[in-house]
Amino acid sequence: MAPSALSAADVRSVLARAMESTAVLAPVRRGRSSFAFQWIADPAEAVFSYPRTILPPKQALLPPREDLFVFQRAPEPAVRPPAAPDPITLFGVHPCDLAAIGQLDWAMQERHGICDPNYAARRAHTTIIGLECLPDEYCFCPSVGTAHTRAGADLFLTPVGEEFVAEALTEKGEALLASAGEKRAPSAEARDTWEHWAEDKESRVSRRLKAQPKELPDLLEAEYESEVWEATAARCYSCGTCTSVCPTCFCFDVEDVVEVGLASGARRRQYDSCQFLEFASVAGGHNFRGERPDRVRHRWFRKFVHLNREYGDAFCVGCGRCTKFCTADIGLVEVLNSIVEASE
Amino acid sequence: MAEKPRIAFFDFACCEGCQLTVLGLGEPLLKLLERVEVVTWREAMSERSDDFDIAFVEGSITRDSDIPRLRRIREQAKVLVALGTCATLGGPHVSANNCDRGELLRLVYGGEGAQFEAGEVRPLSAVVQVDAFIHGCPINGDEFLTVANHLLLGKAYHPPSRPVCHECKLNQYECVLDRGQICLGPVTRGGCDAICTSRGSQCFGCRGLVDDPNLNAAREVLAEHGYTVSDIIGMFDIYSLRSPAAAEARETARQDRGAIEKGAEPWRSR
Numbered sequence: 001m002a003p004s005a006l007s008a009a010d011v012r013s014v015l016a017r018a019m020e021s022t023a024v025l026a027p028v029r030r031g032r033s034s035f036a037f038q039w040i041a042d043p044a045e046a047v048f049s050y051p052r053t054i055l056p057p058k059q060a061l062l063p064p065r066e067d068l069f070v071f072q073r074a075p076e077p078a079v080r081p082p083a084a085p086d087p088i089t090l091f092g093v094h095p096c097d098l099a100a101i102g103q104l105d106w107a108m109q110e111r112h113g114i115c116d117p118n119y120a121a122r123r124a125h126t127t128i129i130g131l132e133c134l135p136d137e138y139c140f141c142p143s144v145g146t147a148h149t150r151a152g153a154d155l156f157l158t159p160v161g162e163e164f165v166a167e168a169l170t171e172k173g174e175a176l177l178a179s180a181g182e183k184r185a186p187s188a189e190a191r192d193t194w195e196h197w198a199e200d201k202e203s204r205v206s207r208r209l210k211a212q213p214k215e216l217p218d219l220l221e222a223e224y225e226s227e228v229w230e231a232t233a234a235r236c237y238s239c240g241t242c243t244s245v246c247p248t249c250f251c252f253d254v255e256d257v258v259e260v261g262l263a264s265g266a267r268r269r270q271y272d273s274c275q276f277l278e279f280a281s282v283a284g285g286h287n288f289r290g291e292r293p294d295r296v297r298h299r300w301f302r303k304f305v306h307l308n309r310e311y312g313d314a315f316c317v318g319c320g321r322c323t324k325f326c327t328a329d330i331g332l333v334e335v336l337n338s339i340v341e342a343s344e
Numbered sequence: 345m346a347e348k349p350r351i352a353f354f355d356f357a358c359c360e361g362c363q364l365t366v367l368g369l370g371e372p373l374l375k376l377l378e379r380v381e382v383v384t385w386r387e388a389m390s391e392r393s394d395d396f397d398i399a400f401v402e403g404s405i406t407r408d409s410d411i412p413r414l415r416r417i418r419e420q421a422k423v424l425v426a427l428g429t430c431a432t433l434g435g436p437h438v439s440a441n442n443c444d445r446g447e448l449l450r451l452v453y454g455g456e457g458a459q460f461e462a463g464e465v466r467p468l469s470a471v472v473q474v475d476a477f478i479h480g481c482p483i484n485g486d487e488f489l490t491v492a493n494h495l496l497l498g499k500a501y502h503p504p505s506r507p508v509c510h511e512c513k514l515n516q517y518e519c520v521l522d523r524g525q526i527c528l529g530p531v532t533r534g535g536c537d538a539i540c541t542s543r544g545s546q547c548f549g550c551r552g553l554v555d556d557p558n559l560n561a562a563r564e565v566l567a568e569h570g571y572t573v574s575d576i577i578g579m580f581d582i583y584s585l586r587s588p589a590a591a592e593a594r595e596t597a598r599q600d601r602g603a604i605e606k607g608a609e610p611w612r613s614r
Binding site for chain 2: 037
């Protein structure tokens with residue numbers, strides 16, 4: 001499908017069209033210098049250029065807290081699945097976050113041959129409008145091969161000057177694009193910028209992983225006892241920010257709750273974090289990772305050893321959130337590189 | 345129909361804001377009241393009784409004359425719950441322990457100060473066994489309901505040990521340090537849904553430290569953000585997070601979860 005040109009006003013009409021039949025999650029400004037995905041009430045709220053949001057679009061597919069089912073005691077005992085999810089549109093999803101949704105799809109729908117029904121129900125009713133970006137100092141998408149991901153998007157936009165080059169990648173994307181009116185071809189200049197975007201993007205990335213993702217399992221395992229874990233833990237608060245903001249982390253905790261009137265309740269799932277003190281504590285009181293360095297090491301091993309082997313690639317998309325939002329300024333790539341250097 | 349557990353609220357040195365939070369719960373409080381009988385609650389009613397099963401106690405112990413009263417409450421109660429940070433960790437007035445008491449009394453009351461009894465500020469657990477801890481200044485009303493519900497159902501309740509940063513991020517609030525304010529979120533026990541940082545304020549640490557706070561990291565990171573040692577100590581001293589009393593209370597809460605940990609409706613042992 002040949003790319004077409006959209007003005008910013010056209011993109012807002014595409015959003016308005018999406019809002020007629022779906023809830024739309026889009027990046028908006030938050031505070032002084034931050035951005036967050038938020039359910040918008042007006043296309044004008046969405047921003048078209050942002051470095052990264054605090055939480056990834058994961059929040060729409062695997063919410064921080066959700067009820068897996070609800071039950072009631074009165075008037076008669078009954079268990080009900082959650083209401084069917086409303087269709088949603090995710091707007092402004094960067095290539096790294098598209099790649100992350102692909103990884104989450106595997107984790108939540110295919111891994112171990114188990115499909116999570118709540119995730120799958122939301123995912124089946126999701127339309128995605130991707131948005132090209134330029135990296136900042138936290139990004140390392142080229143090191144994990146996600147800089148140019150399009151898979152997952154129905155419509156993909158590249159901002160070129162004041163305009164956008166739009167690619168419809170699915171029928172849903174075609175329909176959205178059609179809502180902007182008569183198609184027009186991008187100017188020769190816009191097309192030129194669009195064609196050279198990939199190399200320009202790569203050339204701007206300064207954070208680089210000093211190994212291939214496929215080499216990491218062996219490298220890390222050889223450094224299981226490295227002092228890097230202790231040194232990193234000395235800075236770590238175990239606050240769980242890195243896992244909450246990670247677009248590919250999917251660990252959760254499940255608890256049965258009953259409201260104080262005892263008439264109804266729910267089986268509730270919420271994000272958990274391998275960094276929390278009690279994450280690996282089990283019945284009888286034993287905690288497998290009661291020491292902070294063990295928890296810190298686990299995070300790197302989980303993403304770059306265990307899931308890397310199981311999935312066939314690093315379970316990380318280079319978005320830079322864990323580093324940008326780390327309350328102690330711990331750098332994910334820096335830790336990996338110090339392991340790589342130690343093994344040289 | 346089994347007899348309803350009899351509930352009593354008491355207070356020592358505090359602002360009574362935690363009881364006010366309970367009173368302000370609205371409909372959920374009415375639902376809770378269908379399952380219990382409140383027999384003593386000075387802030388809310390004039391009737392009173394010394395025959396109760398569960399005592400919610402707000403405030404810290406500041407006078408030796410408070411001790412027999414707290415012990416009597418402990419003797420009567422099948423379950424004693426410390427309500428709010430003054431009760432669980434001592435509260436903001438623990439900072440008075442670092443001052444000369446006579447001088448403080450003169451400063452506040454002038455020549456009249458000598459008539460007041462005032463001593464070391466202590467959390468309840470320094471005097472009696474406490475079975476459950478509801479931290480917060482004031483408490484989070486939802487957590488009160490959760491603890492009450494757990495208690496009535498005979499389920500164990502563990503105050504979350506994850507830092508406020510976790511809830512702050514889940515709500516997508518801009519990091520307070522990035523807003524140019526000093527913040528204790530990374531070492532403070534969450535469970536408050538980051539209410540202060542949601543309103544443009546910083547975290548003052550009112551719920552006390554998490555079970556394994558990384559204080560060296562806090563010192564290092566805050567210094568890197570340009571805060572001086574006295575800035576940092578000033579923040580930690582608002583709720584006396586470094587006081588031995590708070591550290592002991594935290595350890596007590598972690599080690600000895602008392603009657604609630606044992607579960608099985610302890611208030612029924614009448």
